[in-house]
Amino acid sequence: MDLNEYLGLFLDESIEHLQAINSSLLKFEQKLDDEGVIDQIFRSAHTLKGMAGTMGFDGIADLTHEMESALDLVRSKRQPATPELIDTLFVAAEQIEAMVDDIANGGKGKRDVSETVARLKQFSNTSEETEVKKASTANPSSTFKCDVYSESVVKQSLASGYNVFVIDVALSEDVILKAARVFMVFERLQSLGDVILSDPTSDELEQEQFETSFRVLFVTTNTAEEVEKSIGAVSEVAAVTVADYAPEVSAEVAVTAIPEVSPVSPAAKEETEQGPVAAAKTIRVNLERIDRLMNLFEEFIIDRGRLERIAGDVESPELTETVERIKRGTNELQSLVLTLRMMPIEQVFNRFPRMVRSVAKDVGKNIKLHITGAETELDRTVIDEIGDPLVHLIRNAVDHGIESKADRLKAGKQEEGNLTLRAYHAGNRVFIEIEDDGAGINHEKVTRIAVEKGILTQEDAALLTPEEMSMLLFAPGFSTAETVTDLSGRGVGLDVVKSKIESLGGEVFVETKLGEGTIFRISLPLTLSIISAMLVQLQDETYAIPLTAIIETTSLKHEAVLQAHREKVFDFRGQLVPLIWLTDVYGLESAESEAYSVVVVRSGDRLAGLVVSQLIGQQEIVMKPLGSYLEGIRAISGATILGDGRVALIVDSNALLRK
Incomplete structure (x- = not known):
């Protein structure tokens, strides 16, 4: 029998059981007499053992067998659970996860687990079992x-x-x-x-x-x-x-x-x-099939746009009515297809409790992790990419954010630090927050280090707002660590986090209060494939600006353009907002006019008015990457194909407003 056809199912179910083991071990550590938790770990380990044995992965089977033996002694009250056993079970879970990852990457799942097996066997005390x-x-x-x-x-x-x-x-x-x-x-x-x-x-x-x-x-x-x-x-x-x-x-x-x-x-x-009933309601679908379905639907959306354009040119009532019906149907189908790509962020969050426990022990801190909103759904593409940035931010909070036990007691806080990881929807975006109740960000120290490292001058540092001082943490090469450790001090981390989040169409913000704690807030789009955009014209070319970045559109007379700090601005509801001529940004010819069409966009707390030649209208567009040959073009996040077959570039307003 060829077992390769079952490999995908083995990997999927192994990941699920490993997640169950990790979460249950954390509960077990807090409540050693919880028989339900012990049974959950035992069942997951037993199932893993059976699957691994069937597939021929002996290392996983041997390790899970010894986990079973040790847990059975605890469950039957013949041996008490000890901190050493908990640590060994965590090590065993990490080794199993490493073997599963190796199998997923085409390996054989080989790993030296003899030391862990020996520690579990020592706990089991098989000779005493035999006498019983x-x-x-x-x-x-x-x-x-x-x-x-x-x-x-x-x-x-x-x-x-x-x-x-x-x-x-x-x-x-x-x-x-x-x-x-x-x-x-x-x-x-x-x-x-x-x-x-x-x-x-x-x-x-x-x-x-x-x-x-x-x-x-x-x-x-x-x-x-x-x-x-x-x-x-x-x-x-x-x-x-x-x-x-x-x-x-x-x-x-x-x-x-x-x-x-x-x-x-x-x-x-x-x-x-x-x-x-459950079997009839739930099926496993290969992600490649969902991606193929999404690609076909994206082509359908492009053809729908062309059909709408033709209907507008022909001016046939019957054709217009048919197109409207198709549009309503495809809108519902679009919602359904996008839902298929949505996955709960829980599968990303599940890796962090064990990681926080391990890192906190390494730095000698007592930290409790609170997770809320794990059921919040995100596009699978974002799910796949957001894990590493969150790892950096959480490790940063454990190492830098939360004080040592002695410092917390000295500050009148409880010895145990609190780290909260939450996710929630707001409009058509998802927000992820990493909040700690640590010492907060010392802005004076941050600016001093930034000046010492040559990131900015002393004069520029004096003009920074508190929010801008916090964002210095994301500067390349910046680190407040005084010594280099396994966790920090090498000047690599938060700048990578910011770049990755922005490549996903997201933003990151920092809120802090000295002595009370810090919140890192990440804003991400729900999906990266089909978005609503405002089509604008620059001379003879068409560009698209995502609606998520737009506050409003307006018309601005020539005399309303003001000059401040050597740049052109306009009065937007009592606030001076800079103007950016997109024709200048993209190297097109610009000309003076009696009036300008302006698209007001926001990135974080910054506003700007994008001056365009003409507003075309709102449209659903399919985002396509530019490819490796064209990547890195300033302020362009991708492209889309319009209904008439032309290609329109998608404006990256975050990059435009970034200093």
């Missing part, structure tokens, strides 16, 4: 806790002359595929009679959530010797004890009734874990 299992097998009991229904079935069976047995089965210590041996035992039992109950339950037996022994309550017409002989013939069954059932009615329901159902039935497993 031997003791439990040597003293079988003929009683079995039943619920009311099962007790009724047993009484009717005894009254009808059937034999009711409690059967204790012990598998070999070195058994492989325990669930398969259980399945074989149950097959033998089903051929002789009916299984009423099992302990552990059928689900636990099926998922190998037991040591090497289990019990069943069994009804049959055969003798105890016949039952014992039949089960004893199963390979890797070490011991079988068959005893007459002794009633022990208990109000507590200890196990689940499983009349005439095999404990490892694949159909039962699928229905239990997934459920028929």
Whole structure:
């Protein structure tokens, strides 16, 4: 069987289970006696082990097997959870994630995990386990806790002359595929009679959530010797004890009734874990197919624009009506297609709790991470790119933003620092905030370092606003770290963050209050593919300005153009706003006029008026990259194809307003 066709499914499900393990480990660390959390980690590790074993990735299978063994001791109260165990489990999760990443990149998932396996085995103390299992097998009991229904079935069976047995089965210590041996035992039992109950339950037996022994309550017409002989013939069954059932009615329901159902039935497993309704509502779709669908729809949008233009030229009522109906339908289809590309930002946020824990331990700080708005959806293209900038900002907050324990206590704060990661929608944009309750940004120190590094002069520094001082953190080569460490001090980081965010059509802002904390706020577009834009004309050429950047459009008379600080400005609602002639920016001929068409745009807290030759109108456009040959052109973020087949360049207003 070719397993390569299942590789994509293995990777997808492995990532999901790793996320579950990481989030559960963080909860486990806070509450060591939470059995539900331990069970979640155990189930995820068990599933990972099974998938990895099937695919032939032995390193993952071995590591998850030892994680299971250690967790089972904690779950059964035979060993207490220790900080050393928690740290080892985190290391194991990191190593599994590294192996999965290697497999995703075409590797074999090989990694030396012997040290971690040894640490987990040391915790498990297998010799002590063996003694416990031997003791439990040597003293079988003929009683079995039943619920009311099962007790009724047993009484009717005894009254009808059937034999009711409690059967204790012990598998070999070195058994492989325990669930398969259980399945074989149950097959033998089903051929002789009916299984009423099992302990552990059928689900636990099926998922190998037991040591090497289990019990069943069994009804049959055969003798105890016949039952014992039949089960004893199963390979890797070490011991079988068959005893007459002794009633022990208990109000507590200890196990689940499983009349005439095999404990490892694949159909039962699928229905239990997934459920028929969930399976019918959710499917996995290859992202390449969604991208192909998006590309086809983008072509459709371009053709729709051309059809609208033709309808306007022909002036046919029937054609105009048809085009309007097509437009309404495609608007709804556009919303649906864009929704398919949207993904919750949760999958990016999920990597940060473990990272914050690790980095905080490295720098000797106690930091609690709060996450809100993880369900906020973003375009998949943005999701793929936003992870690294967030890593830089979070590491910066942990290393620089939040003070040491001693400094926090000295400032009258709690020893534990708080770091908040939140996401939310606002209009057609998504905002991501990284907020800490640390010391805030010392603007005096920032400007002094900027002057020392030659980023700006002393005279320019004196004219900066607090907001501009904060933005100095994003200058290339800037760092406030006094020593070089693994985390900081090399002058690389925040300038890369700003460049990456702006390449996605986003912006980054900083709010800070000395002694109270800092907020880094990132603004991103919902999607990067189909946007609304204002088409403008510059001489004989057409350009597009995204509507997300536009405040309003206006007409400006020649005499309203003013001069201030050697640049042309105009009065916009009591505020002097600079004017930018786009013809000059893009090297086109410009001419004086009695009146100008102006598009007022915003980038952060800055405003500017873009002077154009003519306003054409609003239109949905498909953004296309310029390609490597043309990338880097100032103030151009891409291009689009118009309805008449011409290419229009898309204006990057953020770049225009950037000093």
